[in-house]
Amino acid sequence: MEHNHRAIVNAVREGTALSRIDLSRSSNLSLATAKRVVDELLERGMLEEGEALRGPGRGRKASALRLGSRYGFSVGADVQPDSLRLTGLAFDGTVIYRRELSPDTDDRDSLQGLLVAELRRALADSSAASRGSLLGIGVGIAGLVDAREGVVLYCPGLPGWENAPLASTLGECFGVEVLVDDAVRCMALAEKRHGAARGLGTFLYLYIGSGVGSGIVLDNRIYRGTNGVSGEFGHITVKEDGPLCTCGNKGCLEAVVSARAILERARELVAAGVHSTLGADTAGSPDQALSLEGIYQAALRGDKLATMLVAEAEESIGIGVADLINIFDPGTVVLAGEVIETFHGLILEGIQKIVRRRALHVISQRTVIMKGAFETNIASLGAATLVIEQILGNEVLNL
Ligand SMILES: [Zn+2]
Numbered sequence: 078m079e080h081n082h083r084a085i086v087n088a089v090r091e092g093t094a095l096s097r098i099d100l101s102r103s104s105n106l107s108l109a110t111a112k113r114v115v116d117e118l119l120e121r122g123m124l125e126e127g128e129a130l131r132g133p134g135r136g137r138k139a140s141a142l143r144l145g146s147r148y149g150f151s152v153g154a155d156v157q158p159d160s161l162r163l164t165g166l167a168f169d170g171t172v173i174y175r176r177e178l179s180p181d182t183d184d185r186d187s188l189q190g191l192l193v194a195e196l197r198r199a200l201a202d203s204s205a206a207s208r209g210s211l212l213g214i215g216v217g218i219a220g221l222v223d224a225r226e227g228v229v230l231y232c233p234g235l236p237g238w239e240n241a242p243l244a245s246t247l248g249e250c251f252g253v254e255v256l257v258d259d260a261v262r263c264m265a266l267a268e269k270r271h272g273a274a275r276g277l278g279t280f281l282y283l284y285i286g287s288g289v290g291s292g293i294v295l296d297n298r299i300y301r302g303t304n305g306v307s308g309e310f311g312h313i314t315v316k317e318d319g320p321l322c323t324c325g326n327k328g329c330l331e332a333v334v335s336a337r338a339i340l341e342r343a344r345e346l347v348a349a350g351v352h353s354t355l356g357a358d359t360a361g362s363p364d365q366a367l368s369l370e371g372i373y374q375a376a377l378r379g380d381k382l383a384t385m386l387v388a389e390a391e392e393s394i395g396i397g398v399a400d401l402i403n404i405f406d407p408g409t410v411v412l413a414g415e416v417i418e419t420f421h422g423l424i425l426e427g428i429q430k431i432v433r434r435r436a437l438h439v440i441s442q443r444t445v446i447m448k449g450a451f452e453t454n455i456a457s458l459g460a461a462t463l464v465i466e467q468i469l470g471n472e473v474l475n476l
Contacts, residue, residue, distance in 0.1 A: 153461030158234030165203030215460030263459030265292025272450030286414030395431025413449030
């Protein structure tokens with residue numbers, strides 16, 4: 078996409094300028110050029126005329142421009158070991174399709190077949206809702222991904238996906254460009270475009286749920302690293318002799334604070350005889366239905382074991398965040414994932430305190446630590462957003 082066109086669409090998209098006069102100023106174009114570019118974008122359907130702008134100095138003809146609602150749509154999918162989610166996203170940012178299901182298989186061929194079938198369904202429904210055409214497909218997956226080649230390298234919870242050329246396989250099926258990326262990076266992009274990190278050029282997105290990962294956004298780009306696997310926040314060591322991690326190391330953050338790790342530690346302590354209301358039956362065995370929510374509620378009631386579990390998670394996450402802040406000075410840290418969402422009433426302030434205690438004062442006092450804007454998994458929204466970014470020629474993906 079041409080530079081001037083991109084500048085104008087992005088200014089409208091970010092809401093920083095809406096009239097032709099404002100757009101010419103914000104993109105450093107002459108008014109005549111801005112008007113010509115706007116006319117071409119209206120012709121293409123990327124922009125639409127909106128309502129009349131009012132206010133001093135506005136000509137009678139000044140009208141707000143907005144993104145074209147019929148320009149087209151993208152579909153994003155999020156492939157996790159226990160769930161498949163899909164989002165249809167119109168070019169103007171409206172969500173037009175949403176679906177979530179729990180596949181009963183982890184066999185790669187069956188799962189890929191299901192993904193294709195669900196994409197077809199999402200495309201048909203989104204197409205009917207948008208009255209526009211398909212712009213592309215994005216897929217977020219829980220694992221290591223070579224986003225430049227669209228190849229899944231390794232997924233700890235999804236056996237058989239090693240070196241799967243997912244982008245080309247789906248591209249042949251659907252005849253459009255397919256982008257594949259790590260699910261946590263997709264989530265970071267969704268927060269940047271639609272959520273808590275809107276308008277921020279630099280921030281860290283830290284996901285603490287079934288796994289632990291991060292999206293590093295530096296100067297409006299997702300930082301990918303030399304091998305495309307940057308941001309493996311879950312595998313920094315926080316306990317020298319801690320539990321064994323799936324990566325083979327001991328005491329990784331993921332082995333200590335992932336949802337599964339917290340539940341395992343709770344069960345172990347109850348089984349070892351630590352008194353707690355979490356040991357619900359008379360033999361003192363852990364409640365079979367033990368959940369993060371159960372631990373949170375018990376901690377609110379003053380249960381000592383539950384309180385300790387929350388404090389331990391807080392400490393380990395706080396140490397990890399303090400280290401990252403010292404390295405990146407990101408200004409904003411967005412925390413998300415099941416552990417943060419469930420515990421946040423107890424944990425967020427604690428993490429902030431630990432970071433203030435451990436990170437360099439001059440950095441920590443200027444860093445905002447906040448919870449993500451979305452309650453549920455947003456990787457499919459982020460995957461759909463990847464496609465729109467790519468079309469607009471934004472280098473946010475850093476592919
Ligand atoms: Zn590890």
